[in-house]
Amino acid sequence: MSRYNFKQTEEKWQKAWEDRQSFAVHVDPEKPKYYVLEMFPYPSGRIHMGHVRNYTLGDLVARYKRARGFNVLHPMGWDAFGLPAENAAIENKTHPALWTRQNIETMRQQLKTMGLSYDWNRELATCEPDYYRHEQKMFLDFLEEGLVYRKESWVNWDPVENTVLANEQVIDGKGWRSGAPVEKRQLSQWFLKITAFADDLLEELKSLERWPDRVRLMQENWIGRSEGAYMNFALKERDDSLQVFTTRHDTIFGASFCAIAASHPLAQELAGKDPDLADFIAECNRMGTSEADIETAEKKGFDTGLKALHMFQEGRELPVYVANFVLMEYGTGAIFGCPAHDQRDLDFARKYGLDVIPVVAPKDVDPKTFEVGDEAFIDEGLHINSDFLDGLNVEDGKAAASDGLEAISAGERAITYRLRDWGVSRQRYWGCPIPVIHCGDCGVVPVPETDLPVTLPDDVTLDEPGNPLDRHPTWKRVNCPRCDKPAERETDTFDTFFESSWYFARFCSPQAETALDRQAVDYWMPVDQYIGGIEHAVLHLLYSRFFTRALKQCGYLGVKEPFAGLMTQGMICHETYRDENGAWLYPDDIDFSGAGHPVHAETGKPVTVGRSEKMSKSRRNVVDPEAIIDQYGADTARLFMLSDSPPDRDLDWTDAGIDGAWRYVSRLWRMIDARLGRLPPPGTPRPDGGLSEAGDQLHRALHRTIANVSGDLDRFHFNKAVARIRELTNLIDELDGALGGVESDGWVLRESLEVVVRLAGPMMPHLAEELWQALGHQVLLVDTAWPEAEAALLVEETMTVAVQVNGKLRGTVELPKDAAENEAREAALALPRVSQALDGKEPRKVIVVPNRIINVVV
RNA sequence: GCCCCUGUGGCGGAAUUGGUAGACGCGCUGGAUUCAAAAUCCAGUUCUCGCAAGGGAGUGGGAGUUCGAUUCUCCCCGGGGGCACCA
Numbered sequence: 054m055s056r057y058n059f060k061q062t063e064e065k066w067q068k069a070w071e072d073r074q075s076f077a078v079h080v081d082p083e084k085p086k087y088y089v090l091e092m093f094p095y096p097s098g099r100i101h102m103g104h105v106r107n108y109t110l111g112d113l114v115a116r117y118k119r120a121r122g123f124n125v126l127h128p129m130g131w132d133a134f135g136l137p138a139e140n141a142a143i144e145n146k147t148h149p150a151l152w153t154r155q156n157i158e159t160m161r162q163q164l165k166t167m168g169l170s171y172d173w174n175r176e177l178a179t180c181e182p183d184y185y186r187h188e189q190k191m192f193l194d195f196l197e198e199g200l201v202y203r204k205e206s207w208v209n210w211d212p213v214e215n216t217v218l219a220n221e222q223v224i225d226g227k228g229w230r231s232g233a234p235v236e237k238r239q240l241s242q243w244f245l246k247i248t249a250f251a252d253d254l255l256e257e258l259k260s261l262e263r264w265p266d267r268v269r270l271m272q273e274n275w276i277g278r279s280e281g282a283y284m285n286f287a288l289k290e291r292d293d294s295l296q297v298f299t300t301r302h303d304t305i306f307g308a309s310f311c312a313i314a315a316s317h318p319l320a321q322e323l324a325g326k327d328p329d330l331a332d333f334i335a336e337c338n339r340m341g342t343s344e345a346d347i348e349t350a351e352k353k354g355f356d357t358g359l360k361a362l363h364m365f366q367e368g369r370e371l372p373v374y375v376a377n378f379v380l381m382e383y384g385t386g387a388i389f390g391c392p393a394h395d396q397r398d399l400d401f402a403r404k405y406g407l408d409v410i411p412v413v414a415p416k417d418v419d420p421k422t423f424e425v426g427d428e429a430f431i432d433e434g435l436h437i438n439s440d441f442l443d444g445l446n447v448e449d450g451k452a453a454a455s456d457g458l459e460a461i462s463a464g465e466r467a468i469t470y471r472l473r474d475w476g477v478s479r480q481r482y483w484g485c486p487i488p489v490i491h492c493g494d495c496g497v498v499p500v501p502e503t504d505l506p507v508t509l510p511d512d513v514t515l516d517e518p519g520n521p522l523d524r525h526p527t528w529k530r531v532n533c534p535r536c537d538k539p540a541e542r543e544t545d546t547f548d549t550f551f552e553s554s555w556y557f558a559r560f561c562s563p564q565a566e567t568a569l570d571r572q573a574v575d576y577w578m579p580v581d582q583y584i585g586g587i588e589h590a591v592l593h594l595l596y597s598r599f600f601t602r603a604l605k606q607c608g609y610l611g612v613k614e615p616f617a618g619l620m621t622q623g624m625i626c627h628e629t630y631r632d633e634n635g636a637w638l639y640p641d642d643i644d645f646s647g648a649g650h651p652v653h654a655e656t657g658k659p660v661t662v663g664r665s666e667k668m669s670k671s672r673r674n675v676v677d678p679e680a681i682i683d684q685y686g687a688d689t690a691r692l693f694m695l696s697d698s699p700p701d702r703d704l705d706w707t708d709a710g711i712d713g714a715w716r717y718v719s720r721l722w723r724m725i726d727a728r729l730g731r732l733p734p735p736g737t738p739r740p741d742g743g744l745s746e747a748g749d750q751l752h753r754a755l756h757r758t759i760a761n762v763s764g765d766l767d768r769f770h771f772n773k774a775v776a777r778i779r780e781l782t783n784l785i786d787e788l789d790g791a792l793g794g795v796e797s798d799g800w801v802l803r804e805s806l807e808v809v810v811r812l813a814g815p816m817m818p819h820l821a822e823e824l825w826q827a828l829g830h831q832v833l834l835v836d837t838a839w840p841e842a843e844a845a846l847l848v849e850e851t852m853t854v855a856v857q858v859n860g861k862l863r864g865t866v867e868l869p870k871d872a873a874e875n876e877a878r879e880a881a882l883a884l885p886r887v888s889q890a891l892d893g894k895e896p897r898k899v900i901v902v903p904n905r906i907i908n909v910v911v
Numbered sequence: 912g913c914c915c916c917u918g919u920g921g922c923g924g925a926a927u928u929g930g931u932a933g934a935c936g937c938g939c940u941g942g943a944u945u946c947a948a949a950a951u952c953c954a955g956u957u958c959u960c961g962c963a964a965g966g967g968a969g970u971g972g973g974a975g976u977u978c979g980a981u982u983c984u985c986c987c988c989g990g991g992g993g994c995a996c997c998a
Contacts, residue, residue, distance in 0.1 A: 267916065481996095548996070587992080696924095716951095773934085780935065783935090
């Protein structure tokens, strides 16, 4: 018996699809379109298993929709700007552009061995001027629309490298490479007004029904809309006032202090005269900026000596602190503290000996004796000790407090967001230059459209401190487009999220002279199914939603939501291995052949096997896709990616699993190869004679499988779809011996084998194409429609109904479909095991759920 | 700290609206084939009592709703993720 040669077969069909341009697509208003997109990769060097999973999922969807008659757009490109290119350039003495382009070459070749149904004619790389010139134009359009502004903002500054650090480059408060303590600095940076769309971005989440709930929830939390009030406290012995934002203005009578952020202008002003305060502010600035750092740090404050005057109580004064848990970026950078009803305020008050006055008490408690201990009372209740708010519940109290504030002009209702504007300036080389010029006389001047693109210089030095573009001897020196006097280019580049915020639209017309061809984007957009990692749940997806709105406002396209459907895939995990010294080992270094514990292949020393964790280079628990594809073939790798775990869950990579997938690939090939001689020719109409019992059983099963697999694929239950196909394979094997009694059985056998091949097509495209040809078809499988299930064959004539006594299973009965209740009851009570369980007692009640279950209650 | 997800055999996972828990695969055990091995095929495989027929328990733990709960409600425990310059 011959064996399946995956290598030859996979190359053969990849070439055939390419020669025929099977996956090249064009706008065709006559056909329904379907745009499926996987998140494009950063060209880091080689593909990893995460890519293999992502692109397998996307390819399955693309091929399935194609078979279902959609005009499918399925493109691929490269998210090619980014910091790793600069790091690699320094380490390997190469150039970021060269490094990136070489990586793209390698990775494209690797992807091509997977047999993915991309329209490669649409490939793009964001680092090419032909791509980024369009986003420079977009930026200028946004500027005109008032969606862009410049402001001072805080950054992590490495004083040795003279560079801004990303949060992940700050380790224990020190620069990752220099080890120098990181400082906070203010830089003037460009911002995009994402907050202008905050409400719409929040509101429209509801319309994204084909997004996972948890992603929508994460975005909702990120936007963080809160309804509350601004309140203005007059300051004792000063002319100005302190504005705070609060969502609990109803608790104003329980206020015992105010607190401002370390970077609040008032704090800055006071620090000028108070060295101790300046020290405290410096200490706050050394603290991490993330919310987690702030929330878990000890609550500390510094009493400024200022007193805020209570707007409703003459003579009542609240001390003003600078506190490390108040963020300048949120609300107004100032709060009032009501310790009785906020845990953080309570901790703070206990620490500094401030009053704790309860102003809301639970309904069933005597207000006179109600006290707050170590736990703030944040639940619903009625107001006490609160003057005109007494007796009101929380909601009414807020409304009344707002009215009271507005009546005396001491505040107003307000809505704030946690969402902040998007800072897009980066002090790096390998990014898209921001197309503006700074002129001493004219200020900020946009680069004229005719001068676009502003391209990066090639001759830069990266291994010195500071911003390479700023350091370049000539690049930034230009004349002002307005007054022609010597001026300087902006030397910052865009955040790389900029490129990924519109690439999906560019794929609709990747060669167009303008950024977007309206006819093409109007036809293809939005993306029908977007697939990628959950790690992009907030930033990339939110920026893209914003960007699409901004582009719509500028007339680039007509939709505001870029991604109608979203699927987030889980991570790939693998066991971890360490040697005696605790050093991580690669899976390839381990020898499992011995009877005892695994040992190091070279040294023979024992190895500790750790639990399965996300594949990562640092833990060395990685498996190289190229090696797997070389050893088992792309179809086997793809099948394994789809088999065991649902797409959104983590997947454990195991040798046993990939072996199992390979066994099925060869089994399917053998199964069909061995039967080719017994089949009627392709396209033979169904013979007139009836089927044998086995033939009928197989016939029904294959149509049930079509229905189930189609349903599973529609709902992205790919692991179940694989299981259904395997079940049908098992059944064909099982019934094979009983077939052949009548002429129609041969026809059913061919139908069954063809259905298995067609259903497996999107999963194992090369094998399926090969078998389709072996079965005698001239038209390629990729050009063949998806099979349809015959509804009549899905209806069962009899049903197996479970019989319970007091909820415990005692047997089953075969009943005609939709049998009458009486009939069902009789059949159930007639079961010996039922009467045995009844033990002579009369049933009190018999519950009959048609076609499902009968429960006898005693 | 806040928010979210998750928990089912030795393992990955099924169970569409509350209705036969464990589909499918992996692993393991026994057998066939082979000089031998690989590969392949057949049978078995939740735990427990029993020679068997059959009984009992069982979806992280505890309570509740129901004729019936993996599924719904409440409390508790374990594991994981996110929280603004990695992409």
